[in-house]
Amino acid sequence: MSLSYLKGLRTRYRNLLDKEVAKVDPLMRKHVSTEELDQHIWKINSMKLKLNDYSEKLTGVNEKLSILVEQTEDKKEQTIFEQEEARVMDFLSTVEDAIGELTAYEKHLQGSKASIHTGLEKQMEKLMEIQIQMQQHTKELLQAQAPQHPPQVPFQEQSTSVAVKLPKLDLNCFDGDVLKWKEFWDCFESAIHKNPKLSAIEKFNYLRSKLSGDAIEAIAGMALINENYEIAIKLLQERFGDEQTVINTHYNKIMNLTAAANETNSLRCLYDTIEKHLQSLAVMGQDVNQDIFVSLITSKLPKEVLFQLEIQKGREDKWTVQKLRQLLGSYIGALESAEQFPSASQDKRNFKSLSLNTAKPFPKVSQRSSAEALVISEKGNYQ
Incomplete structure (x- = not known):
């Protein structure tokens, strides 16, 4: 590198440092609000990085310049360099002082930030205490406003009072x-x-x-x-x-139903439960006519019931959800209606009991009475 180039580079870095050093005092004097604290600390760190960077580059250029000046063996040039180097060293010392002031100022701001956070935490604790006290006070007010024996209030006053x-x-x-x-x-x-x-x-x-x-x-x-x-x-x-959660729950309830026994009450309970879930799914926009429901419902029915339903359906027809629900409901309704009438064996027992309790002995007829009846009958015939 030429001597003139290094001198120009040294001047450039010194000018950059001058500009940054000039910003230090206004930055430290600026009033900073709590909201701007983090941003201001970031600006200080950014300025410190620039000052350190330019100082290192200026020092490096100055060292290279010193080596070239010694190689020229020009006494005048060496004298000028020594004078300029002394000014550069003094300037770098000023830069170091500025960096030190910025560091101290940053520590001060960090301490203020910590104090603010501590103060906020104390305020939050205080607010929590106040909130707990308000809750207790509200609870006491509610208890006071709900006496066990409220006084009688006239009708007009009741209509105008606030509930x-x-x-x-x-x-x-x-x-x-x-x-x-x-x-x-x-x-x-x-x-x-x-x-x-x-x-x-x-x-x-x-x-x-x-x-x-x-x-x-x-x-x-x-x-x-x-x-x-x-x-x-x-x-x-x-x-x-959540609608999807409700839909999934209806499906799971149907799949997990216990199979019914071949008894009317058990069949009725199963049918009503299935109807409740299917109607709820239909209201929520679900297709309840899917073939999967035929498999689910029939898997919960006894073989004897399926046999009767197959007869009612017919061999050629195919199962649909609607047809299965209709036939199953009719079948269970028929069972319930039939159970309201007594069976044939019960009728026979009731008739036998009725005959034994109500039968009366025939009256005895004397021979005389019979002979007199015969004579009267014959007289009537001859006449």
């Missing part, structure tokens, strides 16, 4: 059975969820009182506050109201 107590509603508890969620939610939504007289916390309290099993576990740990009511509803709907 505070939870409404009395005969609503079954929901235990987490996805097949019962739709029915539960429709009733709850109509009576509680859309009731404008109830606050969110009252609705939430009523909801929790009507949940059990997996359903109450799904929202366990949620504080009894207004904001959590909608969150609890969303969690329950996502877990138990």
Whole structure:
């Protein structure tokens, strides 16, 4: 490399360092908000990297320049270089001081950041304590507002007062059975969820009182506050109201049904259960006329019942889901109707018992009475 090239390169790196050093003081004097803290620390680190990089390059160029100047043996050039080198060293010392100030400033900001986080954690702990106290206070208020023996209120006053107590509603508890969620939610939504007289916390309290099993576990740990009511509803709907999950459950219930015995009650129970699932699937847009349902239903029936159904179907006809449901329902209905009448053996026993209890002995007829009857009869004939 030529002497002039290295001198130009040295001047370039020094100018770059001048620009970066000039930015140090404004950067350190800038007011930084909490939101800008991370970005400001990043800017400081970026500036430190640039200062270190340019300082190393300037030092390297200066060393190469020193070697070339010594090789020229030009006293004047050596004197000029020594003077320039002293200025470069002083300048690099200034750069080092700037890097040190930036490092100290960065540590200060990191400490402030840690203090802010610590303060936020303490604030969060304080808020949690306040929230717990509010929950306890709300619980006490609700208990105070629901006395065991409420005072009698005149009719007009009752009509104008604001409802505070939870409404009395005969609503079954929901235990987490996805097949019962739709029915539960429709009733709850109509009576509680859309009731404008109830606050969110009252609705939430009523909801929790009507949940059990997996359903109450799904929202366990949620504080009894207004904001959590909608969150609890969303969690329950996502877990138990998913349509595909309900559809899959109906299919699984049909496949896992216990085969019926050759008894009317057992057949009726099986038929009603199958109908319930198939009708629910049809409402949800599922095709319940698939041949797979024929196989599923017939696999749950006794051979004696299948034999009777085959006779009713006819040899040439093919099974369809609709025909199987119709014939099975008619067959079970016929069995139930037949069981309402007594059997032939029972009729025979009843008739024999009736004959023994109601038969009377024939009256005895004397010979005289018979002879007198004969004479009267003959007289009548002759006349």
